[in-house]
Amino acid sequence: MVDALADYRALLAEGDVQVAVSDLDGVLRVFDTTPWAALDEQLGLPQGSAFRAVLRDPLLEDVTRGRATHADWRESILSTLRRQGVPTGRARRAIATWADDRGRLDTDVLDVLRDAQREGIDVFVLTNGTDRVREELEGLRAHEDPAHSPPRRFSSLLDPRGERVLNTAELGEAKPDPAAFAVAHARIERVLGRPVPRGAVAFLDDSASHTEGAEEFGWRAVRLRRA
Structure with missing residues (x-):
């Protein structure tokens, strides 16, 4: 991860970079496994059953494209668990436990x-998200550690309700489809009010x-690998 962030810093330091776009989950926001x-x-x-039931759920593709909601996803997970013999009440409690975990910010990426x-580089987040992403980001902002210096670092980087959060559930296309990058790039240009070369x-x-x-698509990219 350290090497990848160093590579990304080096890329950002190149004089022709105008926009930094970060993924959210697994990059700027991380979860305990x-x-x-x-x-x-x-x-x-x-x-491994819970992981597969949640992240291999067939409805997830529709959720990240705005064709289904986070609530729909939870109900689909519930159906999967019930088919595996889990009592409804127990399954609902487990799903609630998972859904209540909003993760934490990776301060190195931040x-x-x-x-x-x-x-002077404009920062955006592009996430294969759900209809709950903005609410979840609000929660992360509300629980920022006041001991961090400077304080409220995430708040000054990104407005969870603003246009620099590019959520595929709102854009209608999801990574890695070419259309997702096209619509995200168009949104970046609209927000900035100027053309932005893909490179x-x-x-x-x-x-x-x-x-x-x-x-x-033409963006320059660095993959962040976590151990």
Whole structure:
């Protein structure tokens, strides 16, 4: 991860970069992986069952394209767990436990983006998100650590309700589809009020397919690998 952030810093330092675009989940926002085992135990299912039920749910593709809601997703997960023999009440409690985890900000990534912003680079987030993303970002902002210096660092980087949050559930297209990058780029140009060359966008994501898709579109991309 350190090497990838150094590579991204170096890319941002190139004089022709105008816009920094970061993925959200797995990059700017991270989650503890240990609760998955606790959820399996809570459900009484084999290891890996909760992860598959949530993140391999067939409705997720529609959710990230705005064709279904986070609530629909939860109900689909519930149906999967019930088919596996989990009692409804137990399944609902486990789903609520998962859904209530809003993650935390990765301060190393946040620092890179804040530094870019101070150098005059416009910062955006592009996430394969749900209709709850803005609400979740509001929650992260509300729980910022006041001991951080400077305080409220995320708040000064990005307005959770603003146009620099590019949420695929609102855009109607999801990474790595070429249309997702096209509509995101068009939104960036509209927000900034000027044309932006594709090669002037520096993209950070933890997915190989997403960075490859970005590069095929013409953005310059760095993949963030976590150990």
